[in-house]
Amino acid sequence: MIYPQNFEQKIGFDQIRGLLKGQCLSSLGQERVDALAFSDRREDIGRRLEETAEFVRIIQEEDSFPDQYFFDVRPSLRRIRVEGLYLDEQEVFDLRRSLETIHGIVRFLHWEEEETGDYPYPALQALAGDVAVFPQLIGAIDRILDNYGKIKDSASAELLRIRREILSTTSGISRSLNAILRSAQSEGYVDKDVAPTMRDGRLVIPVAPGMKRKIRGIVHDESATGKTVFIEPAEVVEANNRIRELEGEERREVIRILTEFSATVRPLIPDILRSYEFLAEIDFIRAKARFAIRTHSIKPLLEDRPLIDWATAVHPLLQLSLEKHGKKVVPLDIELDEKQRILIISGPNAGGKSVCLKTVGLLQYMLQCGLLIPLHERSRTGIFGSIFIDIGDEQSIENDLSTYSSHLLNMKQTMKHCDGRSLILIDEFGSGTEPQIGGAMAEAVLKRFNDRKAFGVITTHYQNLKHFADAHEGVVNGAMLYDRHHMQALFQLQIGNPGSSFAVEIARKIGIPEEVIADASAIVGSEYINADKYLQDIVRDKRYWETKRQNIRKREKQMEETIARYEAQLKELEESRKDILRRAKEDAQHLLEESNARIENTIRTIKESQAEKEKTRTARQELDEFKESVKDIEKQKAEEKIARKMEQLLEKQRRREERKKQPKGETAQTVVKPRPVQPLQPGDPVRIKGQTSVGELLDISGKNATVAFGMIKTTVKLDRLERTDAPVTKTGLEKSSSFVSTSTQESVYEKKLQFKQDIDVRGMRGDEAIQAVTYFIDDAILLGVSRVRILHGTGTGILRTLIRDYLKTVPGVRHFQDEHVQFGGAGITVVDLE
CATH class of the missing domain: 2.30.30.30 (SH3 type barrels.)
Incomplete structure (x- = not known):
C-alpha cells in the first residue's frame, strides 16, 4: 500500500519517470515506464534488479548489443487484423528492422551459452528464452523492399513491366521537350538558360507570358510573380497522359503486393505482438540501466524483511542538479532495524532534515519498483509492505481542509493501516496548530506507531518528541549537524543524540536585535536555553571525539602499513643474503674445479719431468693450501656484500630512531670530532x-x-x-x-702478457659459448683486468641473452653494456670488472 495518492509527486518519483522516459528508444519502453509499479515481493524485486544490473554490464562491457531499431508497429499490426487492410511501405520497413533487432537481441543473449556453455546474463537470458523470431518473414520483406524501404522493381513481374514502360515513356518525353526547347531558344521564344521542369506531375517548359502563344500546348501554371507560365507542348500531352495511366497502374500493383504480404503476416500477428512485448521490456530495462549509470547506482544486498542499513546514500535528483553546478551531494548514512525502528530527526531549519526524509522515501520506493539506487556496496536493504508519507502543505479549499486537518487525516489513515512492515515518513510532525497541543498530539500518535512496531523517519522541532525517543525502546534520536563557528548547515545526519534548532544563533546571525533575542530567551526561560546549549555542546563534543577517533584509526593504519613494508624489506634482504651465499658457493665450486684441473696439470708436469717423490708431495701440499686460500677469498667476497647491505639497513634504522627521539621544534646537531687518518x-x-x-x-x-x-x-x-x-x-x-x-x-x-681483452664466441652453441666466456672472465679477474669485450653478434639475440644472464651471476662483474654503435653496438658486450 502506498499512501496518499500523490505519493510519487511528494517524493519526486514523477521526475524519475520523466528521466527514464528520456532514456527510452521508443514508445515501447515509455509505456513500460508508465506501468512501473511498487512491489513488496522479494522474487519480483530481485529479478528486476538483476536484469537491470546485467544490462549495466552489457552497456559498460559489450559493443555488439543490437539497439539500433526500436520501432513500435503494434498499432499497425492490430489494424491489419481486418481482412483487406494492408501495411504501407514505411510500416513494412519498420516491421522488418524491428524484427531484425529482436532476432539480434535473442541471438546475443544466447551467443555466450552456445560458445562456452556459460550464462553471463542469466536473468536476461531467461527473459529471452521463449521469444519467437521470424527470419522467414524478414526474408519475405527483403524480397519486396530495397535497403531504403521502397518496393523493388523485382517485387512482381507486372511491376517490373510497368516501371520499365514509365522509364521509356519518360525518356521519350524528355527527348521531345529538349528538341522543342532548343527550337524555341533558337527562335528567341525562350531564354538560353531555361530547362524543362515539373508541374502537377507533368513535364513542362517555362515561357515568358508574351511568348506563350508561340508554343502550341496547354498552360498548366504560372509563377507567383506572373512573369513565367508553364506550358506543356501539344507533342508530349499524350505521352504525359500515358505516364499518368502507368503511375496509376504502378500504385495498384504496389497495393496488391502489400496486401498479399499483409495476408501472410496476419496469422503471425499474435506471436509478433508477444515478441514486441519482449522488445518493450528490453527498451525499458535498457533505460533503467542507463539511468543507473548516470546516477552511479548499484544493485544492493536485498533481504526479505523491513530493513534500512545504508551507507553513503544519495538523492539522485539532487545529485543530478548539483552536478550541473560542479557540486556534490553530502551522502546519508542511516540504519533502521528491529532495535531502532523509528528515527526522530531534529536540527535547524534548512539543515537537511526534509532532504534526508525524502532521500529515504525515494530510494526505498525506487528499490521496490526494481530500480538500482545510489549507495555504497556494503549497504543492506529490506522490503516494506507499505509506505506512508505526510509532507508539505496540504490545504484544500475544495475539501475545506486546513493544513493541520490534512495532517490529522493522514495520521488517521496511517494509524489504521500501518503494521510491522510499514515505513512511515512524516515531515514536521505535529506542526500546523498551537505548539503545546500539537506536540502532545504528535507524541500520542508516535506512541501508536511504536506500539505497532512500524518503521519510520520523522522530523520535528518538539522537545517532547526528543524526550520520547530517549525514553522508549524502538525509537532513536538523530541530529542534522550544524557548524556553530561558521553558522552553516553541514547536511550530515548523526544518529544517537537529538539536534538543536539553533534558533538563537540563527536569529543573531540574521541580525535580529540583541534586546529582542534577550526578551525571547526570558520568555522561554533560562532552563530551556541552557538545555539547548548543553545539547549543542554534546553534539560539538561528539563531533570532536569522532574526528579524534578517525584520526587515530588513520594513524594506526599508516603505522601498520609502515611495519608491513619494513618486514617485507627485511624478508627481501634475508632472501637476497641467501641468494648471494648460494651464488658465492657456486662460484667457489667452479673455481675449485678449475683449481683441481690446474693441480692435475701440475702433477702431470712433475711426473713427466720425473721429479722426486718428495718434491711432488710438497707441490701437492702447496696446491691444496692454495685451494683453501681461494675458498677463503670467495667467502670473504660474499660476506663483504652481505655486510655492506646489513650495515646500510642498520644505519637507516639508527637514523630513524634518532629522528623519533629528537624533540619537536629542535634541530639535532651532531658534532663529529675529526681524528687524524694516516695514509696506508x-x-x-x-x-x-x-x-x-x-x-x-x-x-x-x-x-x-x-x-x-x-x-x-x-x-x-x-x-x-x-x-x-x-x-x-x-x-x-x-x-x-x-x-x-x-x-x-x-x-x-x-699469461698476463698473452691475455687478450676480446673474445669471439660467434657461431658457438650456447653451452660452448658460456664455457668459453666463463674461463675468459675468470682469467680476466685473476689477472686484474678492468674491462673486457665479448663479441657475440646480433643474430636472433639468444646468444647475447645467455651471456648477459650469466654475467649477472658473476660476483666480479661490476657492470656490462652494449658497445658504442660505431664499434659494434648490440653485437658486442663490454664488461667492467671489479
Whole structure:
C-alpha cells in the first residue's frame, strides 16, 4: 500500500519517470515506464534488479548489443487484423528492422551459452528464452523492399513491366521537350538558360507570358510573380497522359503486393505482438540501466524483511542538479532495524532534515519498483509492505481542509493501516496548530506507531518528541549537524543524540536585535536555553571525539602499513643474503674445479719431468693450501656484500630512531670530532672492510693496491682497505714458497702478457659459448683486468641473452653494456670488472 495518492509527486518519483522516459528508444519502453509499479515481493524485486544490473554490464562491457531499431508497429499490426487492410511501405520497413533487432537481441543473449556453455546474463537470458523470431518473414520483406524501404522493381513481374514502360515513356518525353526547347531558344521564344521542369506531375517548359502563344500546348501554371507560365507542348500531352495511366497502374500493383504480404503476416500477428512485448521490456530495462549509470547506482544486498542499513546514500535528483553546478551531494548514512525502528530527526531549519526524509522515501520506493539506487556496496536493504508519507502543505479549499486537518487525516489513515512492515515518513510532525497541543498530539500518535512496531523517519522541532525517543525502546534520536563557528548547515545526519534548532544563533546571525533575542530567551526561560546549549555542546563534543577517533584509526593504519613494508624489506634482504651465499658457493665450486684441473696439470708436469717423490708431495701440499686460500677469498667476497647491505639497513634504522627521539621544534646537531687518518703505506697490515682476514699491503698504484693474503696476491680498491693492529695471517707455505711462488708468479706473468681483452664466441652453441666466456672472465679477474669485450653478434639475440644472464651471476662483474654503435653496438658486450 502506498499512501496518499500523490505519493510519487511528494517524493519526486514523477521526475524519475520523466528521466527514464528520456532514456527510452521508443514508445515501447515509455509505456513500460508508465506501468512501473511498487512491489513488496522479494522474487519480483530481485529479478528486476538483476536484469537491470546485467544490462549495466552489457552497456559498460559489450559493443555488439543490437539497439539500433526500436520501432513500435503494434498499432499497425492490430489494424491489419481486418481482412483487406494492408501495411504501407514505411510500416513494412519498420516491421522488418524491428524484427531484425529482436532476432539480434535473442541471438546475443544466447551467443555466450552456445560458445562456452556459460550464462553471463542469466536473468536476461531467461527473459529471452521463449521469444519467437521470424527470419522467414524478414526474408519475405527483403524480397519486396530495397535497403531504403521502397518496393523493388523485382517485387512482381507486372511491376517490373510497368516501371520499365514509365522509364521509356519518360525518356521519350524528355527527348521531345529538349528538341522543342532548343527550337524555341533558337527562335528567341525562350531564354538560353531555361530547362524543362515539373508541374502537377507533368513535364513542362517555362515561357515568358508574351511568348506563350508561340508554343502550341496547354498552360498548366504560372509563377507567383506572373512573369513565367508553364506550358506543356501539344507533342508530349499524350505521352504525359500515358505516364499518368502507368503511375496509376504502378500504385495498384504496389497495393496488391502489400496486401498479399499483409495476408501472410496476419496469422503471425499474435506471436509478433508477444515478441514486441519482449522488445518493450528490453527498451525499458535498457533505460533503467542507463539511468543507473548516470546516477552511479548499484544493485544492493536485498533481504526479505523491513530493513534500512545504508551507507553513503544519495538523492539522485539532487545529485543530478548539483552536478550541473560542479557540486556534490553530502551522502546519508542511516540504519533502521528491529532495535531502532523509528528515527526522530531534529536540527535547524534548512539543515537537511526534509532532504534526508525524502532521500529515504525515494530510494526505498525506487528499490521496490526494481530500480538500482545510489549507495555504497556494503549497504543492506529490506522490503516494506507499505509506505506512508505526510509532507508539505496540504490545504484544500475544495475539501475545506486546513493544513493541520490534512495532517490529522493522514495520521488517521496511517494509524489504521500501518503494521510491522510499514515505513512511515512524516515531515514536521505535529506542526500546523498551537505548539503545546500539537506536540502532545504528535507524541500520542508516535506512541501508536511504536506500539505497532512500524518503521519510520520523522522530523520535528518538539522537545517532547526528543524526550520520547530517549525514553522508549524502538525509537532513536538523530541530529542534522550544524557548524556553530561558521553558522552553516553541514547536511550530515548523526544518529544517537537529538539536534538543536539553533534558533538563537540563527536569529543573531540574521541580525535580529540583541534586546529582542534577550526578551525571547526570558520568555522561554533560562532552563530551556541552557538545555539547548548543553545539547549543542554534546553534539560539538561528539563531533570532536569522532574526528579524534578517525584520526587515530588513520594513524594506526599508516603505522601498520609502515611495519608491513619494513618486514617485507627485511624478508627481501634475508632472501637476497641467501641468494648471494648460494651464488658465492657456486662460484667457489667452479673455481675449485678449475683449481683441481690446474693441480692435475701440475702433477702431470712433475711426473713427466720425473721429479722426486718428495718434491711432488710438497707441490701437492702447496696446491691444496692454495685451494683453501681461494675458498677463503670467495667467502670473504660474499660476506663483504652481505655486510655492506646489513650495515646500510642498520644505519637507516639508527637514523630513524634518532629522528623519533629528537624533540619537536629542535634541530639535532651532531658534532663529529675529526681524528687524524694516516695514509696506508706498503708493509702495513690491512684487511678488507667488513672482513677478518689480515694481509700485508705490498704496493699502491693510484686507487688500486696489491695485498698478499698468505700465498695469494690480489688487487683491490684502496678505499676498501683499512689498517689493523692484528698480525698478518700466516699460511705455513713460507718454508717452501720459493718453488711454487716463483712458478706461479712466472705463469701469471706469462699469461698476463698473452691475455687478450676480446673474445669471439660467434657461431658457438650456447653451452660452448658460456664455457668459453666463463674461463675468459675468470682469467680476466685473476689477472686484474678492468674491462673486457665479448663479441657475440646480433643474430636472433639468444646468444647475447645467455651471456648477459650469466654475467649477472658473476660476483666480479661490476657492470656490462652494449658497445658504442660505431664499434659494434648490440653485437658486442663490454664488461667492467671489479
